[in-house]
Amino acid sequence: EADIYQTPRYLVIGTGKKIxxxxxxxxxxxxxxxxxxxxxxxxxxxxxxxxxxxxxKGDLSSESTVSRIRTEHFPxxxxxxxxxxxxxxxxxxSPDRGLGSNQPQHFGDGTRLSIL
Amino acid sequence: KNQVEQSPQSLIILEGKNCTLQCNYTVSPFSNxxxxxxxxxxxxxxxxxxxxxxxxxxxxxxxxxLDADTKxxxxxxxxxxxxxSASYICVVSDRGSTLGRLYFGRGTQLTVWP
Numbered sequence: 001e002a003d004i005y006q007t008p009r010y011l012v013i014g015t016g017k018k019i020x021x022x023x024x025x026x027x028x029x030x031x032x033x034x035x036x037x038x039x040x041x042x043x044x045x046x047x048x049x050x051x052x053x054x055x056x057k058g059d060l061s062s063e064s065t066v067s068r069i070r071t072e073h074f075p076x077x078x079x080x081x082x083x084x085x086x087x088x089x090x091x092x093x094s095p096d097r098g099l100g101s102n103q104p105q106h107f108g109d110g111t112r113l114s115i116l
Numbered sequence: 117k118n119q120v121e122q123s124p125q126s127l128i129i130l131e132g133k134n135c136t137l138q139c140n141y142t143v144s145p146f147s148n149x150x151x152x153x154x155x156x157x158x159x160x161x162x163x164x165x166x167x168x169x170x171x172x173x174x175x176x177x178x179x180x181x182l183d184a185d186t187k188x189x190x191x192x193x194x195x196x197x198x199x200x201s202a203s204y205i206c207v208v209s210d211r212g213s214t215l216g217r218l219y220f221g222r223g224t225q226l227t228v229w230p
Binding site: 004040041042043044045090092102103104105106107108109110112 | 120147148150157158159160161162165167205218220221222223225
């Protein structure tokens with residue numbers, strides 16, 4: 001069983017609020033990812049990190065930001081939430097095995113975010 | 117354009133029956149193909165990973181096949197159980213970058229009825 005945790009599981013909040021979604025893993029994985037998933041649609045990569053102090057934007061443009069100060073922690077922040085940010089956010093991690101890694105990504109159970 | 121297409125979009129079967137889910141991809145250069153199971157309200161969980169040289173891999177009642185020539189994969193579920201009700205996602209990784217970019221299908225929603 002993978003040890004990757006996301007909090008909160010559900011969040012309903014008003015427009016304009018600052019939000020931080022937490023993601024922690026206890027497996028010592030170097031690579032971490034944030035995905036956005038809407039019902040019936042594929043996962044879209046919005047941020048990733050190769051390791052401490054590394055953050056990169058993914059394929060889907062997002063107004064969120066991330067930080068990676070510690071290996072185990074990869075929080076995602078929205079400075080001013082809008083209804084268009086309503087979605088499910090999934091965090092994942094994988095061990096660093098270099099090019100063409102055959103290691104699976106381990107996913108958290110997600111945060112379902114609703115902006116009113 | 118790199119894409120992953122899954123069919124059918126949804127499927128309903130009776131408990132105890134077998135079923136097969138399909139995945140076609142155009143991702144190149146190919147690194148590996150993964151099948152994930154995602155229960156409602158949960159994150160995806162890895163079922164199998166296959167590289168170019170592997171054409172079949174099993175995980176309990178789940179058997180995945182890969183035809184790298186035709187760029188097709190299937191996931192066969194044997195003797196289905198109610199707990200198999202979930203979305204099954206096909207994911208293909210390329211080897212064109214250090215990250216090993218992943219291309220996700222939209223999933224097949226499987227419902228198993230008693």
